[in-house]
Every structure is written in structure tokens, then in C-alpha cells.
Amino acid sequence: MYEPLTEQNAVALAIRLGLFQEDALLSCQEIGDGNLNLVFRIVNERTNDSIIIKQALPYAKVVGESWPLTLKRATIESQALRTFASYVPQYVPKVYYSDETLAITVMEDLSHLQIARRGLIEGKTFPKLSEHIGEFVAKTAFYTSDFGMNQQQKKKLVQQFTNPELCKITEDLVFTDPFFDHDTNSFETELRADVERLWQDDELKREAAKLKRLFLTKADVLLHGDLHTGSIFASDDDTKVIDPEFAFYGPIGFDLGQFFANLLLNALSRHESEREPLFTHIEKTWDVFVRTFTTCWQESNEPYARVSFVLDDIVSDALVEAIGFAGCEVIRRTIGLAHVADLDELPLERRLEAKRHALRLGRELIVQREHLPIHAIKRLVEQTAHVNS
Numbered sequence: 553m554y555e556p557l558t559e560q561n562a563v564a565l566a567i568r569l570g571l572f573q574e575d576a577l578l579s580c581q582e583i584g585d586g587n588l589n590l591v592f593r594i595v596n597e598r599t600n601d602s603i604i605i606k607q608a609l610p611y612a613k614v615v616g617e618s619w620p621l622t623l624k625r626a627t628i629e630s631q632a633l634r635t636f637a638s639y640v641p642q643y644v645p646k647v648y649y650s651d652e653t654l655a656i657t658v659m660e661d662l663s664h665l666q667i668a669r670r671g672l673i674e675g676k677t678f679p680k681l682s683e684h685i686g687e688f689v690a691k692t693a694f695y696t697s698d699f700g701m702n703q704q705q706k707k708k709l710v711q712q713f714t715n716p717e718l719c720k721i722t723e724d725l726v727f728t729d730p731f732f733d734h735d736t737n738s739f740e741t742e743l744r745a746d747v748e749r750l751w752q753d754d755e756l757k758r759e760a761a762k763l764k765r766l767f768l769t770k771a772d773v774l775l776h777g778d779l780h781t782g783s784i785f786a787s788d789d790d791t792k793v794i795d796p797e798f799a800f801y802g803p804i805g806f807d808l809g810q811f812f813a814n815l816l817l818n819a820l821s822r823h824e825s826e827r828e829p830l831f832t833h834i835e836k837t838w839d840v841f842v843r844t845f846t847t848c849w850q851e852s853n854e855p856y857a858r859v860s861f862v863l864d865d866i867v868s869d870a871l872v873e874a875i876g877f878a879g880c881e882v883i884r885r886t887i888g889l890a891h892v893a894d895l896d897e898l899p900l901e902r903r904l905e906a907k908r909h910a911l912r913l914g915r916e917l918i919v920q921r922e923h924l925p926i927h928a929i930k931r932l933v934e935q936t937a938h939v940n941s
């Protein structure tokens with residue numbers, strides 16, 4: 553029977569599952585700070601061994617019981633972590649156990665690392681972050697695509713990772729609600745004029761509709777589905793991607809776009825002179841993605857893999873998509889339901905300035921996406937710093 557765990561019965565469960573030695577002295581803390589789930593950290597005080605038990609609630613934690621949400625997301629999450637581990641084990645936590653009924657995933661404790669969003673807010677650079685995320689995205693994308701796996705097997709995976717309820721959240725919160733006067737939106741009253749201008753911008757909305765359609769229809773590769781900097785643990789040497797409960801088969805540029813957007817939001821929270829590490833991360837992620845994907849491509853059995861320019865077309869489409877998706881993510885994290893600490897923790901005047909900049913940048917990323925090489929993103933940030941510039 554499903555029931556939400558407490559710190560006490562999370563410990564009892566760990567003992568019942570034999571996850572610790574019999575003489576273990578266990579302590580437990582619920583450390584979840586995300587929008588959706590419970591996360592318990594259980595430590596054996598004698599040895600310092602530890603595990604994480606993540607449990608889905610039958611509703612979205614950030615809103616409460618009025619927003620019911622499928623428990624199946626826990627199964628999607630553990631299956632996605634296991635699938636990613638078969639291609640890039642170095643970039644995901646080990647999964648020790650999962651249970652569909654209890655909606656739990658028991659996994660490696662990564663507390664020795666730091667959530668990348670928090671570290672970036674503190675000014676850390678995480679020098680390997682882009683290299684690792686570029687490789688993570690390229691390998692998981694290629695090996696789950698029709699170019700990297702048997703077409704029959706891929707169709708089974710598409711079924712396994714059909715994730716309608718979680719996709720609906722993204723369809724609404726990323727691609728729809730922020731572009732309309734919807735009651736899920738949340739923003740400072742001082743931004744109302746800027747937001748109303750955005751709601752009346754039919755050129756922007758037409759392009760956002762195209763991006764939403766791509767998200768709804770293009771079953772290209774297995775995506776993480778929510779690859780923001782709060783879903784990444786990092787240190788100077790290591791990177792681990794967590795929280796793939798939004799995983800599904802979608803357009804290749806989506807994960808890259810979410811990642812770029814969250815780096816950009818951090819850049820906007822900083823003084824201009826301190827933004828360079830974020831632009832370097834964006835350009836390097838793209839560079840590593842292209843190089844890694846190209847190497848994988850050369851091993852493909854697909855006859856078209858040896859036809860000139862097929863790879864170039866896939867890669868250039870991926871960049872156009874990624875930039876457009878990044879624009880949607882920048883806008884929704886500024887005025888939609890789920891914000892980012894990078895901007896929300898700024899004092900009011902700086903926050904308003906950064907959020908206005910984010911809205912202008914998000915718009916231009918979306919409408920100019922077909923004409924922006926990766927190094928032009930930095931220029932676009934500079935060009936959108938002020939109105940009419």
C-alpha cells in the first residue's frame with residue numbers, strides 16, 4: 553500500500569530492505585527542496601554510509617493536494633536513471649532499489665557535491681560542468697535515437713517513457729501559460745506593463761506555438777525533460793544529473809535549451825563583468841555536444857549516416873530548437889509559476905532590472921532562433937540589456 557513516508561518510517565523501510573548493516577545507528581532527515589517530491593537522507597552514524605530515498609507524493613508539493621499528480625513519475629525517474637546509466641554511468645547517481653507501489657527510488661547520496669544552481673549563485677564556476685553536460689546530452693540523445701539504437705527497441709522505449717501528465721505540466725507552464733493572462737503566472741506588480749506587452753506580442757506567440765508543437769510531436773530522443781541547474785549536482789571535478797521524472801521522447805534540442813536558459817538566468821543575476829563563465833559554459837556545452845554526437849554518428853549503422861550533410865542538418869536543427877526552447881524557459885522562470893532563486897533572491901530594484909532583461913532576451917531567443925550561431929547568444933544578452941537597444 554502507498555503511503556507518504558515520514559522520517560521514522562523511511563528508516564524502518566531502509567532496515568526492512570536490508571540497505572544497512574544490522575548494527576547500524578540510523579538518522580534521517582527530509583531534505584527535499586524541489587517542487588514535487590519528498591527526499592529523505594538516511595545516514596549510518598557509525599560509518600557515515602548514507603543513502604537517499606526519494607518518494608513521489610500523489611500531488612505537486614509546491615501547490616498542494618489541489619493539484620493531483622501521478623505516482624508513476626517515480627517509476628519514470630528510476631527507469632530513466634537506469635537507462636542513462638547504461639550510456640553515461642559517470643553522470644548519474646547509482647539506483648539501489650525502486651518500488652512502483654511505494655513510488656520510491658533509493659539512490660546514491662550525492663551530498664558531497666553541491667546543487668549547481670546554488671553554487672553558481674555563490675559565484676562558483678564548476679570548470680567541468682559544460683564538458684560533462686555536453687557529453688551527457690550527446691550520448692543519451694544519440695544512443696536513444698533511431699541512429700543509435702534498433703528502431704524496434706526505440707519504439708518500445710518511446711512507449712515505456714510515455715509521460716503524459718508530466719509533459720502536460722511543461723506544455724502548460726513552459727509553453728502556454730506565461731504567454732497568456734493565466735492564473736498560474738506569478739510576477740512582481742511592477743512588471744505588469746512588460747508582461748502585458750508580451751501577452752500582446754503576436755509575433756512572439758506564433759513562434760512559441762511552433763516550439764510547443766515541436767515539444768508535443770517530435771519523438772526524437774529520450775530526454776531528461778527538466779535539465780535545469782537545480783537538477784545537477786557538481787563540484788570542480790564531478791557532475792551528476794538527478795531528477796529525470798519528466799523524461800520522455802522529445803526533440804533533441806530540449807535538454808540543451810533548458811540548460812542554456814538556466815545558465816543565462818544566472819548570468820542575468822550577475823554584474824556584466826562577471827558573466828563570462830556562463831557564456832563559456834554555453835559555448836563549450838554546445839561544442840562538446842557536437843563533437844561527441846559526431847563521434848557517435850560515425851559508428852551508426854544507418855545508411856544515411858554516410859550521406860553528406862545529414863549530420864549537419866540534425867545538428868543545425870538541434871541548435872535552432874535549443875535556442876528557441878531556452879527562450880521559453882527564460883520567460884517562464886521569470887513570470888510563470890516556478891521561478892529560479894538566481895533572480896528571486898536579488899534585491900527588488902536589481903531583480904526588476906534583471907527580470908525585464910530576461911523578458912527581452914527570452915523574446916529575442918525565440919524569434920531570432922533560426923539566425924543565431926552559438927557565440928551570438930552572448931551578443932544578444934548585451935543587445936537586450938536595455939530597451940530599444
Ligand SMILES: Nc1ncnc2c1ncn2[C@@H]1O[C@H](COP(=O)(O)OP(=O)(O)O)[C@@H](O)[C@H]1O
Nearest residue numbers: 584585586587588589591604660661662663795
Ligand atoms: N541523490 C541525491 N543525493 C543527495 N541529495 C539529493 C539527491 N537527490 C535529491 N537530493 C536533494 O533533494 C533536493 C530535491 O531533489 P529533486 O530530485 O530535485 O526533487 P524534486 O523532484 O522535488 O524537484 C535536491 O535539491 C537535493 O538537495
Ligand SMILES: CSC[C@H]1O[C@H](OP(=O)(O)O)[C@H](O)[C@@H]1O
Nearest residue numbers: 586587588612614721725778890
Ligand atoms: C508544479 S511543477 C513546477 C516545475 O517544477 C519542476 O521542477 P523541479 O521538480 O525540479 O522542482 C518542473 O520544472 C516544473 O515545471
